[in-house]
Amino acid sequence: MSYRVAMDIGGTFTDVVCYDEKTGTVVAAKASTTPHDLAEGVFAALARVVEDPADIAYFVHGTTQGLNALLERKGARVLLLAGAGAGDVYHIARGNRDRMFDLRYRKPEPLVPREDVMEIGGRLDWRGHELVPLDERSVRRAARRARDEGFDAVAVCLLFAHADPAHELRAGEILREELGDEVMIVLSHQVSREWREYERTSSAVLEAYTGPVVRRYLAEVERRFAERGLTVPVHVMQSSGGLVNAAYARRRPLRTLLSGPVGGTMGGVAAARLLGRRNVICVDMGGTSFDVSLVVDGRPDVSAEARIEGHPVLMPIVNLHTIGAGGGSLAYAEAGALRVGPESAGAVPGPACYGRGGTRPTVTDANVVLGRVDPAWFAGGLMDLDVDAAGVAVAALADEVGLDPLSLAEGVCAVANAKMAQAIRTLTVEHGVEPRDFALVAFGGAGAMHAAFIARELGVSEVVIPRFPGAFSAWGMLEADVRRDLTHPYFRQQDALDGADMAGRFAALAAEALDALAEQGVPADRRRVEHAVDMRYEGQDYTLTIPLRAAGEPAGPGFLPEISARFAEAHTGRYGHATPEAAVEFVMLRSTGLGSFPRAAAGVPAAHGEAAPAVRDVIFDGAAHATPVLRRAALDGELTGPAIVVEETATTVIPPGCLAVVDDNGFLIVKVDQ
């Protein structure tokens, strides 16, 4: 019993990272994802890194099962129950448009057709007090329909259930009585205790839509472990960046929706800890997309809500900003201008250099023309590179905009880098922080190729390429904490604040959080609970989450002026101004239970040296530089750019003027000259 295994199941490949507690070594491997039966791929990938599954002490994974069901519109058939007079709320979808100059605008395609929405009687007021009792007969009618027509799941969202869930709970009881355990029942307040009926309905619908699929998958994984006589606790990554066990994930499957990509951000959190840095920009650049996320003050940047495929979800979710600028972004001319992205060549035909019939140049083709991609190492050696096709595609565009091909190729990369850098800067604006205070952690297939250039644009002086950049998300999962988020709506203007009452609520939440961690198998000495309160100035909408020192803090004397001052400080940090004399209001109490497992210790194999690295011509700033192509495993001591560092899953470009060194954790650190 000595292996700790993490797995990131992507669309095409499954990445797996295994830490051997006995030897302190880490290995990574890749296996094909098996979309028809993900559990099959899980065990195939395990076999790559562990000889005997009986040696697995701990297993965590990120699964895209729920997200795939959403993307492919293959989720469950859901019956939605809404309050009387509010049956169209889900389809009105707040009536907004997110593209302004479009006469033919379409709202996001609803996951439940209108004819599958039923209204049920009953009404609460804004405090949660009953105005009209729940019409139980209408709930039973709905249950009968769900049974007769074979719905997989029933979602219930009643007005003001966030204030008092009594009606939803009773409706849930009736549905359970009528439908038994086969049909999934989702009550909106259990998905989120936040106000706004459309967003809560959408969250409940999404949980009902993806939940049955995720549940089946988790049951299958556990069944196969059991078949082998193993009782490995299976953990799942949540969108919040925290782990939960499979039992909880089955109860709240929505929380695992963005399970995979979030691993990279948690890898960033772990990297920040190992590097002794507070702030890190995480850049995950793959073939078609570019995801950016932030670690601020050692914590992942987590929002209380997000939009997925146009559908709002109210749940803690790591902010991942996807920008249409990956290796596959197309470059083209328009009215004499050069443009790069957001349109992508996708996987088919893909960049011209894939040799699959693509003729329009992409960012990857530009890198090929500049000599920054080593054909022998491209895509882990899994794909033959068509260098000539890249050259033809780049030359054609160069001709169109009146540049020589090398200048154009460098220009395409420069525009893509500038766009990525600008997108990162906008993210930091929202946090009131400056990018130059950050380190940039780059991973994914193409991240390390562009990282130094993006860093220069941002004034960032340090780029970090982790070990196994292609499997960094899996590594991040290995390093993550168990996390349970609890919230309690607590709308109070400051003159109505009762500190003792608030402290009492927090004490209850703390007890609940500790119980939740115990249920997750976290040993007592490794459980902790953090408390925070969402606040704003009276009349504002957006809130700031202000951490508390302890659950009992609100009961103390001087709490109001103290918390108001902290709020004003946070407000200044975020918005550049504050109004200390203005009244504040409290909106939501948040308690987060965190449980840590023993971390993988850094074990770095000794460099084995390389006698004579290959040297090739690479273009930097318009000139060819004789550039050594080094194997990462062979790196020893400091390295001066230009250099190309290759490994299984990634290529790192170190431009002239930059220095690189491998640190004690095995990170490749690139010092970027400004």
Place this chain on the structure above:
Amino acid sequence: MIDPVRTEIIRCALVQAAEDMNTTLIRSSYTPVIYEGKDCAVALLDRDHNVLGQSSGLPIFLGNLEVCSRETELRHGPDVWREGDIWLLNDSYIGGTHLNDVTVYGPIFAGGELAGFAASRAHWIDVGSKDPGGSMDSTSIFQEGLRLGPVKAYEGGRPLRDLHEVIAANVRFPHATLGDLRAQVSCVMMGQRRLTEIISRWGLETVLAARDEIFAQTERMERAAIAALPDGVYQAGGHLDNDGIDLGTPLPVNVTITVSGESMRVDLTDCADQALGPVNCGAAQAVAAVRVGYKLLVSGDVPLNGGSFRPLTVETRPGSMLAARSPAACQYYYSHLGLLIDLVVKALAPVMPDRVAAASYGDSMIVQFCGTDPRTGKPYVSQEATVGGWGAWDGGDGETCLINNVNGSLRDMPIEVLETLFPVRVTRYETRHGSGGAGRWRGGDGVVREYEFCADVSLSLWFERSVTPAWGLAGGEAGAPPRVILNPGGAGERHVLKVNALPVRAGDVLRCETGGGGGYGPPAHHPVSEAAGPIPSARHRAPGG
């Protein structure tokens, strides 16, 4: 001659700078009309007031923020700009909109030289009009609140106390209003910082060369798009219901578009004289509305900057409703602008069938009520715009329950938020079935939103497009007009569309029904049923089925 790589990098940086300004404004504003309604816009301008980058919450703020710095310079001369100064303006006849729209702007210096301007416009919840939040029956600008500018709000980076005190003493919600002013100032400062960074990286000369090239690229793209249209004169006309005072007199709006080669001229002179009621706007806003129609049809994908709209000229008639002079009332300056946008689309429909859609339900559909909340003893104003049906096109049904063109990306007010903030209940919020116009492709349906008031309130309504409901195209039928009923089925049942400060009692019920969109193509195979009850959602039905 600047190379296309640097040009594109600088262009992206300018666009992103405007986005950063917008992010700063929205995230730091105090009032829902800005952070929720996005009733705001920002622009980064060059030294000659041309747009370098713009981000707009509302389409009708498209490309007209520059009038503020331009007018300031006209009045006070080119030497008026000082580093650290920030100006403010809300004059309807300059900015074109109502007094609630306050533009805050300041010069940007690079190396001691004037390099450009940053501007942010935002809707202030109250500017001291005779009724809270703005009147629906004002008959002169002097009833509509504090009229300012161009005046300095900051000097040398420090707020000018006198002006702030004037504002605080003249508006109903000084705390929120001054908070929004500060948000706008932060936004302007962000623009100043970004442009300074761009210039210090590339040098002013390079940035100016890139600017010229960017503008030229945009102009080329727009001219090519117009050149693709057949030369000719295209017309459309409609009526605004009334001016809110004289409810029996519709007001005509006519659009004549002349396409000639690669330029386009839009004549708006044939419209009603400036009205007594608050339906007038400054010429700047009529121009902006035409630009929205132009952008919807001609230049949708073309980046917006100082090269935009160069092939477009708009002619207005001073003293008309679309180019009003003092002291015309301007509070509801936008009702005819929504109509105007739809008319531009209608006029060009015969030559652009692949881009147009039938008319939408109109604009505004405002429900506003105010009073003192018995739960807190505090005064409040609630103002909502209501969603409705959009027009169908060749190949698609119109969308149902969607916010109008003029209100941009506005989201409706959640029932749970509305009832928590104000003493009211929303008893129904549902699709108004059958309200979309019949046609081979159906117009989208409007909405039914029903309120029950829990306290005595003062109610104001602004529902439009009953005289010219959403028309169909190519033989499609018009959508249903709006309908608003106070106490439906009760003793005091009353049909209304526009009212101002009507006293309403606790327990009274208000049912608002917005119009549907127009249909497209003859409805022969697509009968419309007026019967209530759900019909299959439009987009799942087969055409002609």
